[in-house]
Amino acid sequence: MELLQLRYFIKLAQRQHLTQTAEELMISASSLSATIRKLEKELNVELFERKGRNIRLSTSGKIFYKYISQAQTLFDTAVTEAQRSRQSQTLLIFVENTHIWAGAFLDF
Numbered sequence: 001m002e003l004l005q006l007r008y009f010i011k012l013a014q015r016q017h018l019t020q021t022a023e024e025l026m027i028s029a030s031s032l033s034a035t036i037r038k039l040e041k042e043l044n045v046e047l048f049e050r051k052g053r054n055i056r057l058s059t060s061g062k063i064f065y066k067y068i069s070q071a072q073t074l075f076d077t078a079v080t081e082a083q084r085s086r087q088s089q090t091l092l093i094f095v096e097n098t099h100i101w102a103g104a105f106l107d108f
Contacts, residue, residue, distance in 0.1 A: 003075075013057055013065045017055065018033060036048065048061055
């Protein structure tokens with residue numbers, strides 16, 4: 001199971017329209033469909049009910065969506081927090097006598 005498959009699943013579950021979801025993801029509908037079918041095969045469960053051109057979440061798909069969307073939120077938060085911690089590294093220097101350190105700070 002790949003993160004990309006899960007992202008595609010979440011988008012398709014939200015829209016429940018293959019062509020529109022594929023357009024939003026900027027991929028072909030056949031590529032999206034193949035990715036979802038591969039995920040279903042790996043999970044050994046049908047995530048969507050397909051009737052002609054209509055697609056909707058199956059009961060198993062609704063359960064999977066509930067948990068995988070929570071996991072996606074946690075993943076996105078983890079990435080954001082990791083990036084934020086990298087950006088917020090600050091060097092603090094406290095000095096009692098600035099005359100002694102003035103030259104060093106200018107060179108720094």
